[in-house]
Amino acid sequence: MIKPHGIVPPIITPMTEDGKFNEPVFRQMINHLIREGVHGIFPLGTTGEFYAFNNEEVKHILKVAVEEANGRVTVYAGANHITTRGVITQVKIAEEVGVDAVSVLTPMFVSQTQEEIYDFYKTIAESTSLPILIYNNKPKTNVTVTPETIAKLALIDNIIGVKDSTGDFTNTEEYIRLTRHIENFSVLLGRDTLIFAGLCYGAAGAIASCANVAPRIAADIYDKYMAGDFEGAREAQFILAPLRIACNMGTFPAVIKEGLVLEGYAVGKCLEPIAELKEQEKKKLETILKEMKLI
Template sequence: MNFKPQGVIPPIITPLTKEGEVNYPVLRQMINHLIDEGVHGLFPMGTTGEFYAFDNDTFRKILEVTIEETAGRVPVYGGANHITTRGAIELVKICEEVGVDAVSVLTPMFVSQTQDELYEFYRKIAESTKLPIILYNNAPKTNVTITPKTVERLSKIENIVGVKDSTGDMTNAAEYIRLTRDNENFHVLMGRDTLIHAGLCYGASGAIASCANVAPRIAADIYDKYKEGDVAGSLDAQFTLVPLRIACGMGTFPAVIKEGLCMQGIPVGKCLEPIGELSEEEKEKLKHVLQDMKLIK
């Protein structure tokens, strides 16, 4: 398995019309904007893309449009997230059929699995496909974590090529890296946008960064400058990005990401209910953050 997940990869938002339907022309606009700004991959149907809101037919079409518009310029990672093993496998099969480069699979939500059950969940999914698989730990959302020891076990499966750590716990991410560091085919991606630079210093291969939707060039600079040997420049870019990530706490995720794009003139619409808009006070605070980042005037 030669696929290496690396760089800064936005979990691309799903633009919506006022009626709550997917706005495919704006999705194409977003894809080109993000690639032009230098991101290293695209990840539709992640948490930031409100994956939980769409049926399988819409899921398939979003992936198809993303692959068509991307046209091989960067890798496309498909989110395949479901509470059951068979449901996740069904989504992985759709990803396989439409031709994504890799899939990200979130831990099951709601069900509180044991680590052995998690191992079997991912082992069976990996067995069902030849696609590269990235484990996805978002314990703050799911209340389920993949322990470092379980990640170490799973890393031995050939087509499980990495893990995204959105716990925000640097010790956890560091343990993922430490326990798999001798496996050149397994990679750790940061999922907390405030820790991208720190992860790179520890040996992470990149990040799946929601704020890269709003600030793609700044986020990509964290990785690019680090790889060029400009560690100070990478850290400066990280510090520039941090206020935006902290601002995401103002609303129900991903409301701040969508509002930030609207403020930049990209008409991505609102989140699906029950997620509401930011208050006027919150919008004003976000506006100042974006102005300080020189993303809007």
């Protein structure tokens, strides 16, 4: 069973001008991120605009990701849907193309009890032999997985971890505290400003959207921390922070895609209704990337 760790970018999905998946640029991005030292890739997460694609497109994107990664890093696939059966369909697609693990977001729109959340993940886990990463993004879904529910789900063999994108560090700390004795369970940060803090508490790493734009800086937080260079890791965190804060300028993930365009990657725009950044926002982002020595 794999053990999630390190910096894993939820890789963007490049688009052509007519809104189609841009396979050559996707392959280029995968190789760029791996060269820069990331520890895994995560296609079709929130940053990858998972909600924009039908099952046929999902299969194509995941197949390309597995093929291009070619065993060099772990491939985590987003498998997200409002219903349990919808997620299971996505998980079966992920199985078919040979990903290493799946990340499953809490259902959106429908408000569930914690009992329903537990049953949701338990049923999905029982439907597959793939390792499963729970994904809690309460700010986007208005649904949460409490620390107590995580502690119960962590006892299921193929549930291997949780990504916490709540931004609530007490919640992250409780995830870690309540699961710290469970050997095959990892807690990953989903808020890029809290990676160093999470590592200090015992987190295994982060699924970091800004690692699309600043993969080496993000990887330095983890690599330097693991090497015992805590001051170097903290400094890398400080360097990364302005980019994450800048993501508030536009509708997510517009800033991530614009940052890559500024770096010279033809990733295209987000799908409508997400709009491009305004000109003054693009200039502000350009200044931040120059200060980070990324352009």
